[in-house]
Amino acid sequence: MQQPTSPVPVGILGATGTVGQRFITLLSTHPWFTIHALGASPRSVGKAYKDAVKWKQTTPIPHIVEGIVVKTCEAKEFQDCKIVFSGLDSDVAGEIEEEFRAANLAVFSNSKNYRKDPNVPLIVPLVNPSHFSMIPQQQALFSPPLTSGFIVTNANCSTTGYVIPLHALEKAFGPLEAALVTTMQAISGAGYPGVASLDIMDNVVPYISGEEEKIEWETLKILGGVAESDSTEAHAIGGVLKSFDMHSQHPLRVSASCNRVPVIDGHTECVSVRFHRRPPPSPQQVREALAAFTPTAQTSGAPSCPRHAIVVHEEPDRPQPRLDRYFQDGAGVSVGRIRQCQVLDIKFVVLANNVSIGAATSSIINAELAVLKGVVRV
Numbered sequence: 001m002q003q004p005t006s007p008v009p010v011g012i013l014g015a016t017g018t019v020g021q022r023f024i025t026l027l028s029t030h031p032w033f034t035i036h037a038l039g040a041s042p043r044s045v046g047k048a049y050k051d052a053v054k055w056k057q058t059t060p061i062p063h064i065v066e067g068i069v070v071k072t073c074e075a076k077e078f079q080d081c082k083i084v085f086s087g088l089d090s091d092v093a094g095e096i097e098e099e100f101r102a103a104n105l106a107v108f109s110n111s112k113n114y115r116k117d118p119n120v121p122l123i124v125p126l127v128n129p130s131h132f133s134m135i136p137q138q139q140a141l142f143s144p145p146l147t148s149g150f151i152v153t154n155a156n157c158s159t160t161g162y163v164i165p166l167h168a169l170e171k172a173f174g175p176l177e178a179a180l181v182t183t184m185q186a187i188s189g190a191g192y193p194g195v196a197s198l199d200i201m202d203n204v205v206p207y208i209s210g211e212e213e214k215i216e217w218e219t220l221k222i223l224g225g226v227a228e229s230d231s232t233e234a235h236a237i238g239g240v241l242k243s244f245d246m247h248s249q250h251p252l253r254v255s256a257s258c259n260r261v262p263v264i265d266g267h268t269e270c271v272s273v274r275f276h277r278r279p280p281p282s283p284q285q286v287r288e289a290l291a292a293f294t295p296t297a298q299t300s301g302a303p304s305c306p307r308h309a310i311v312v313h314e315e316p317d318r319p320q321p322r323l324d325r326y327f328q329d330g331a332g333v334s335v336g337r338i339r340q341c342q343v344l345d346i347k348f349v350v351l352a353n354n355v356s357i358g359a360a361t362s363s364i365i366n367a368e369l370a371v372l373k374g375v376v377r378v
């Protein structure tokens with residue numbers, strides 16, 4: 001495990017957006033990373049950050065970024081960065097992130113564009129940091145092979161929130177067979193300006209485009225392992241046949257139902273699970289296992305990892321977004337109402353801050369892990 005000995009210059013793409021602003025806030029005081037370059041759309045390029053951004057955070061714009069001039073999202077503008085965080089609109093993230101990777105930049109993306117790519121790890125840092133093992137083969141696909149460029153994505157914000165307790169349960173009690181999740185998602189999940197006030201005030205919208213499908217398949221990639229492929233899946237690289245690691249999809253059956261609710265930040269999710277093991281664990285055993293869960297990211301020394309990955313609430317009316325979304329600066333998840341389910345085995349409620357652990361915080365912990373593992377050389 002390597003820790004940086006001097007500040008690591010980083011860039012932020014989509015720095016003016018909802019996720020970008022969270023990156024700015026978190027990275028402005030980061031112990032290892034220092035903000036070096038900011039990028040956004042042509043609307044913002046050439047302006048000082050404070051003039052380009054519609055700042056929506058509850059803390060002021062950090063002084064160190066106020067005067068930074070926003071650049072175009074082209075790799076040549078970010079060549080001095082060791083790491084690039086992306087909070088780009090998914091309409092443009094695909095092409096831009098590809099150009100950055102090809103220019104040998106390490107990209108940590110929040111966008112959906114590369115999550116399904118079999119050579120791109122989809123990493124929820126509190127769950128599956130072992131998937132960093134996919135990076136060498138991603139680099140080997142290029143000719144010449146990339147020396148330091150790659151893309152790592154983090155998951156959809158609703159997937160991230162509930163997959164953390166699912167992983168903790170599997171660690172404690174063995175495989176899950178089925179999961180049902182119903183989300184109540186905050187408006188900030190739709191970016192800025194997001195959902196029109198006339199659509200969301202005094203209302204619940206029972207549809208978020210593409211969200212249910214994403215939760216259903218992302219869960220299987222994240223909870224699935226990475227295994228060496230057999231020879232029929234080997235690829236010819238530079239004339240040499242190489243056996244590649246493959247993601248193995250978890251056999252879990254997942255059904256998601258997604259709703260937009262009039263909450264500013266924090267996605268609430270009602271989850272029911274069925275265990276393979278019979279008899280299943282009791283609610284009290286589940287409570288204890290979730291509270292005791294320690295992700296490997298925590299023991300490896302990633303500085304942004306929450307001290308408590310999962311906080312278990314005993315009160316019958318918690319978690320609630322307004323009360324619990326900023327606990328640990330939004331880096332952990334809150335779980336409550338753990339009880340027996342008469343259809344599956346156990347049901348509970350999860351609350352996760354969609355812009356923090358659901359987006360920017362996860363990307364930052366992923367980058368910290370990449371440094372610690374030597375995937376990013378500093």
Ligand SMILES: NC(=O)C1=CN([C@@H]2O[C@H](COP(=O)(O)OP(=O)(O)OC[C@H]3O[C@@H](n4cnc5c(N)ncnc54)[C@H](OP(=O)(O)O)[C@@H]3O)[C@@H](O)[C@H]2O)C=CC1
Pocket residue numbers: 013014015016017018019020039040041042043044045073086087088089090092093110111112155156157188189190191192193354355358359
């Ligand atoms: N909000 C959330 O809770 C979560 C969001 N995500 C994902 O993260 C990404 C960012 O989301 P969010 O911050 O909410 O979105 P926003 O709409 O708030 O911000 C989008 C950003 O992309 C920039 N951008 C737009 N067009 C271009 C362009 N042509 N070239 C360069 N930059 C451009 C914008 O710059 P400008 O201001 O100049 O227009 C802005 O900085 C999305 O892919 C989203 O799906 C993932 C998890 C959670």
Ligand SMILES: N[C@@H](CC(=O)OP(=O)(O)O)C(=O)O
Pocket residue numbers: 090110111112155156157185186188189190208211214354
């Ligand atoms: N769709 C999510 C946020 C998001 O942008 O998701 P994704 O990164 O999977 O596109 C929400 O509205 O809350």
